[in-house]
Amino acid sequence: MVDLGGQYKKIKPEVDRAIQEVIDTTSFINGPAVKRFQQSLEDYLGVKHVIPCGNGTDALQVALMALNLQPGDEVITTSFTFIATAEVIALLRLTPVLVDVEPDTFNIDPAAVEKAITPRTKAIIPVHLFGQPADMHAIIQIADKHGLYIVEDTAQAIGADYTCPESGRTKKVGTWGNIGCTSFFPSKNLGAFGDGGAIFTNDGELAAQMRVVVNHGMKVRYYHDYVGVNSRLDSIQAAILDIKLKHLDEYATARQKAAAFYNDAFAGQPKIKTPSTAPGRTHVFHQYTLVLEDVDREGLMKHLAEKGIASAVYYPVPLHLQKAYLDPRYKQGDFPVTEKLSHSVISLPMHTELTEEIQKTITGAVLEFVG
Numbered sequence: 001m002v003d004l005g006g007q008y009k010k011i012k013p014e015v016d017r018a019i020q021e022v023i024d025t026t027s028f029i030n031g032p033a034v035k036r037f038q039q040s041l042e043d044y045l046g047v048k049h050v051i052p053c054g055n056g057t058d059a060l061q062v063a064l065m066a067l068n069l070q071p072g073d074e075v076i077t078t079s080f081t082f083i084a085t086a087e088v089i090a091l092l093r094l095t096p097v098l099v100d101v102e103p104d105t106f107n108i109d110p111a112a113v114e115k116a117i118t119p120r121t122k123a124i125i126p127v128h129l130f131g132q133p134a135d136m137h138a139i140i141q142i143a144d145k146h147g148l149y150i151v152e153d154t155a156q157a158i159g160a161d162y163t164c165p166e167s168g169r170t171k172k173v174g175t176w177g178n179i180g181c182t183s184f185f186p187s188k189n190l191g192a193f194g195d196g197g198a199i200f201t202n203d204g205e206l207a208a209q210m211r212v213v214v215n216h217g218m219k220v221r222y223y224h225d226y227v228g229v230n231s232r233l234d235s236i237q238a239a240i241l242d243i244k245l246k247h248l249d250e251y252a253t254a255r256q257k258a259a260a261f262y263n264d265a266f267a268g269q270p271k272i273k274t275p276s277t278a279p280g281r282t283h284v285f286h287q288y289t290l291v292l293e294d295v296d297r298e299g300l301m302k303h304l305a306e307k308g309i310a311s312a313v314y315y316p317v318p319l320h321l322q323k324a325y326l327d328p329r330y331k332q333g334d335f336p337v338t339e340k341l342s343h344s345v346i347s348l349p350m351h352t353e354l355t356e357e358i359q360k361t362i363t364g365a366v367l368e369f370v371g
């Protein structure tokens with residue numbers, strides 16, 4: 001699905017030098033490379049505070065911990081996402097409240113969010129799924145009206161822009177809500193050579209609190225005012241990320257170009273619905289995901305695999321039907337859009353190293369099967 005080797009080759013001298021520099025200085029934890037990357041990311045995102053951390057799941061957990069919520073408080077999120085989003089809510093003994101998504105963007109449906117609000121609702125976690133920003137204007141309006149926090153899950157959409165239809169203002173996703181969270185898992189759009197994550201906010205108080213939480217709840221060394229966690233981005237990863245961040249926009253352009261090629265190839269095939277991008281949003285195509293109508297998905301995947309072509313289903317089981325998250329509040333049929341998508345989506349290889357030749361082989365094989 002990705003070509004991390006091809007991407008590395010193009011920046012190998014720079015990356016190797018940066019790794020060696022960290023090794024030479026032996027500043028493996030909280031070294032100057034971490035501070036440098038933190039500042040580069042603050043500048044890139046146009047946000048006041050970036051707090052690097054261990055991974056994207058930690059980022060979400062730390063964000064929720066900083067909001068000082070109480071057990072049983074409700075956090076609304078989408079039923080169609082990677083499990084991490086709901087996992088951290090459950091781990092903190094908060095109550096995940098799931099809602100359905102929009103059929104065209106696969107993102108959380110603001111109307112469904114509004115319907116799910118109760119007096120115990122404290123926060124909303126929109127996920128910018130597959131690289132496309134969620135409807136932040138509508139979500140911010142709802143949050144403002146009901147006094148809710150917004151924690152954006154930007155793990156799949158770092159670098160994507162969202163333009164507010166009212167003010168015309170354009171900002172990066174992850175900087176519209178109170179807190180943004182991202183992941184540097186190797187296959188993400190800004191991927192490290194291991195685990196990594198970051199949290200961002202313009203709120204100085206929340207930033208200070210999150211810096212304490214990621215560091216064992218400690219402000220003064222060995223004095224622990226809060227129960228915290230240990231979540232750090234290591235210096236080698238930070239040094240690599242600082243180099244890759246300079247290429248992030250060019251990586252997004254390569255992904256968008258590949259998406260356009262796929263879109264053109266599938267345009268005339270009524271059984272294949274290509275991804276649509278809502279107005280005022282840039283799609284950075286973490287995934288290129290089709291919706292199939294009346295196509296044997298397993299058969300197609302097998303057909304592709306036989307030709308050496310990767311494909312994947314993100315995600316085959318909606319959150320409310322996951323065994324660990326089964327809950328009497330929810331049953332099959334509650335989230336019809338999510339459930340339909342989970343049966344009909346398929347993602348094709350999407351990365352920065354796709355050539356037209358590779359893409360022709362992929363689209364040819366898909367069209368051959370779909371007929």
Ligand SMILES: *Cc1c(COP(=O)(O)O)cnc(C)c1O
Nearest residue numbers: 055056057082084155156183185
């Ligand atoms: C990858 C991902 C995460 C978790 O990030 P990790 O770094 O793997 O912990 C969270 N949310 C979404 C939507 C993701 O895609």
